[in-house]
Amino acid sequence: MGELSIATGLFLLLAAFFAGFVDSIAGGGGLIQLPGLLIALPKSDTVTVLGTNKLASVFGTTTAAALYRRQIKPERKILLAMALPAFIGSAVGASLASRLPTASMRPIVLILLIVVAIYTWLKPDLGKIELLRHHSSRRVQISIVAGAGIGFYDGIFGPGTGSFLMLVLVASLGYAFITASAIAKVVNVSTNLGAILIFGVHGAILWQIGLALGAANVSGAVIGSHLAIRGGSTLVRKVFLVVTVALIIKVGIDTF
Secondary structure, X not given: OOOOOHHHHHHHHHHHHHHHHHHHHHOOOHHHHHHHHHHHOOOOOHHHHHHHHHHHHHHHHHHHHXXXXXXXXXXXXXXXXXXXXXXXXXXXXXXXXXXXXXXXHHHHHHHHHHHHHHHHHHOOOOOOOOOOOOOXXXXXXXXXXXXXXXXXXXXXXXXXXXXXXXXHHHHHOOOOHHHHHHHHHHHHHHHHHHHHHHHHHOOOOOHHHHHHHHHHHHHHHHHHHHHHHHHHHHHHHHHHHHHHHHHHHHHHHHHO
16 A cells, blocks of 8 residues: 555545445445545546455455354355356456446436335334245245346446345345345355456456455454344344445435
């Protein structure tokens, strides 16, 4: 991080820490970390900022996923069914990130996030306990489609990925919020790795900055994961709603 001033470096490390903390509980860390990078690196291409953000995020997300797995054991086939297509989808999305006008996606994303927030708010018992829906093979099919679609979206654009993953897992498949968060972390690791692969091949990652922020991201993820596991689905639901509303405001400002 030698090319950054001390103040800018500390600002980015703090942003990465809080991003890891929030992301480990309910997703949405990019709401903090990505804007921080855009502010601190105004001369860098947007694709390079996106790649650096993914590199920093994968460390915290992997840490959170590992910590969740010690306490929560979701179905392995659901993890694989969602994570593998998400990896492929993210790689494809990242390869198109610099070619497609992602600004045109903002109004659609804004509407979807509003729907997610309203739906979750109106159903206070949603995700409190685990009531799995559909038979096993149907859950796998839904996971594959959702993983590929959300992975592609995360690679090409990103905001709200955690919210969309959580809604599919809780509302469609019937997982409790805490289990959904554990699954979402594994899927997020896959989407980050898929994007990093593409961004790295094209030289669109500032490795020194990304690795330094990754360490801060891990610190936040450790604290956030332990807090989420202790607080259970009730805490995760509350943070999920706060993050989703914050995303609505952020995307709304960017859109209008």
